[in-house]
Amino acid sequence: MKNITKIVLTASLACLALVACSKKQPPATDPAAEDAPAAEATATAAQAGPNADSLAAEQARLEAERLEAERARLEALINQIMSEDVYFDFDRSELTEKARELLAQVGELLLKEQRFTITIEGHTDARGTEDYNFTLGAKRAMKVKEFLIAYGVSADRMESVSYGKENPKVEGSTEEAYSQNRRANFRVNIK
Amino acid sequence: MKRIFVLLAFLMFAVPSAFAAIDTIAVDVGISVFKTMPIGVVPFAEPKGKVSWIEEKPHEIVSRDANLSGRFDVIASDKFNLALFSRNRAKHYITGKAVVLSDGRVQLDCYLYVSQTKDLLLGETYKVQQKDMRRAVHDFFDKVVKRLWGDRGVASTKIAYVSKIEGVKQVVVADYDGFHRSQITRDTSISMMPVWMKGNKGLVYVNFKTRRPRLYFKTFGGVENPLFTHLDQTYSPAVNPKTGELLFSSTVDGKTDLYIGNMQTGKARKFAYLKSNQTSPAWSPFATEVLFTSDRGGGPQIFVMGKDGSDMRRVTFMGRYNERASWSPSGDRIAYTSMDNGHMNIYTCALDGSDITQLTSNAGNNEHPTWSPDGKLIAFSSNRTGSYQIYIMRADGSNVTRITKGGENTSPTWSWFYDEINP
Secondary structure (H helix, E strand, C coil): CHHHHHHHHHHHHHHHHHHHCCCCCCCCCHHHHHHHHHHHHHHHHHHHCHHHHHHHHHHHHHHHHHHHHHHHHHHHHHHHHHHCCEECCCCCCCCCHHHHHHHHHHHHHHHHCCCEEEEEEEECCCCCCHHHHHHHHHHHHHHHHHHHHHHCCCHHHEEEEEEECCCCCCCCCCHHHHHHHCEEEEEEEEC | CHHHHHHHHHHHHHCCHHHHHHHHHHHHHHHCCCCCEEEEECCCECCCCCCCCCCCCHHHHHHHHHHHHCCEEEEECCCCCHHHHHHCCCCEEEEEEEEECCCCCEEEEEEEEECCCCCEEEEEEEEECHHHHHHHHHHHHHHHHHHHHCCCCCCCCEEEEEEEECCEEEEEEEECCCCCCEECCCCCCCEEEEEECHHHCEEEEEECCCCCCEEEEEECCCCEEECCCCCCCEEEEEECCCCCCEEEEEEECCEEEEEEECCCCCCEEECCCCCCCEEEEEECCCCCEEEEEEEEECEEEEEEEECCCCCCEECCCCCCCEEEEEECCCCCEEEEEEEECCEEEEEEEECCCCCCEECCCCCCCEEEEEECCCCCEEEEEECCCCCCEEEEEECCCCCCEECCCCCCEEEEEECCCCCCCCC
């Protein structure tokens, strides 16, 4: 399941890379692909004369920088949202005061970045049955979704899913591990 | 069990210590609510030279079946010993003969005798590869159960469970004694909650390949088929023992309801319209009623209702967390898991919630009870040794025997009886 999260992260970033035409993402394959248009641009510029050449190159460079900055900004935002876990009390799905504060920040980000869609994943700690923990995780994810709807985020940008106790963040059977695992977290996609 | 401990404690105080040893014996017998039948087991004769056994010898497999069955107490003896058998009230004994055939197979002649008269009650011959010998002995043992109890035995049944293989939960199937394990799912995503299709034709289970829990079924040797794809987040499958229909949970927007569906047509409808969330459905033996868990009181509690969703009533009242009930094959009791101080333990009770018996205690978490089809045994998973493993116990909680080793094994589900008894 951790792999899934990683895949999602990679997929989201790959999406971004496409949107932003980044030079860095994905690191292994992209440079080759990026070289071609750049070379083409140089060739066109060369025909137009030395002045136009440097001007076009400068524009291309600025544009690339702008896209790169935009990509970095979005990536930072996505990372921020994905790292904002909301925690719950044992066998409860009510949002705590702290959870509400945090969700308000996430709501703010989502209102600003209309292209983001999210999947809210509800989780439980390792105690209890698999079956009931699915329903509990679902209730937690739903409480988060309801809060964000109330905050103004459109419901069709959010989907919720329960992982029950199947995807713990922290292994172990201590209260510390349990409290870390009773959570809802976000997966971010770009429309 | 609790009641018995209380009794035991009472006896310890009430009886002078000189008699304590004797009383321990008396209480020991009292703990087992089961009436077991002593039975003699004698090693199989190997007339034409010794057989080099690759695993357990036939009489060892017989003994294990007998001890696991919840029906017998084994009186082991190196050879026929009437004095020993009589002293232990073993009216019958099992023995046999093993010969290696010219093609390398083993011929097993298995016999059930009356101790006093040496009358032959039952005799069966199997010609099998050594690796299949265990199943041949299981078959013979089930015939012994039939002969002496008039019931079908479970030695030829299987258990499906979840095993962590290279870090991923996969569904596997093994013989009821833990041998002959075979892997059913080979996915990079989690598979879980296996239950048996009618006629033991295959399994229904949950997989996460779509990043959401979804039910699939797979016949043995067949391909995997997604189920009820028009419904979101499906899990908690329960196969109707009469019709093969599937009762299950589906979660839409945080609300979990029970649905009933036909696996062949893919059609499903809501089973009950309730405000609360419902999960963990379980059919009564004749599919007339359904047990399930509802969170209407806050935490999970067990309820029962008719198969048409009528006449709902609450079953469990003790404690704040009672979940995942399953109906005994005879229909008179339910087994379920209860959480107390963060630990899971297995209980049984009558259908009206009375006569609660705690079957496990002071041994880690004990979860996911599943009845053997003859109702004599309960398989469950426990982390009492540190890692989760599958255990079998008698339905009164006695005689706990571990049947898996290594890794992490959880969520056992016992198969139905096999219609044809395989050789």
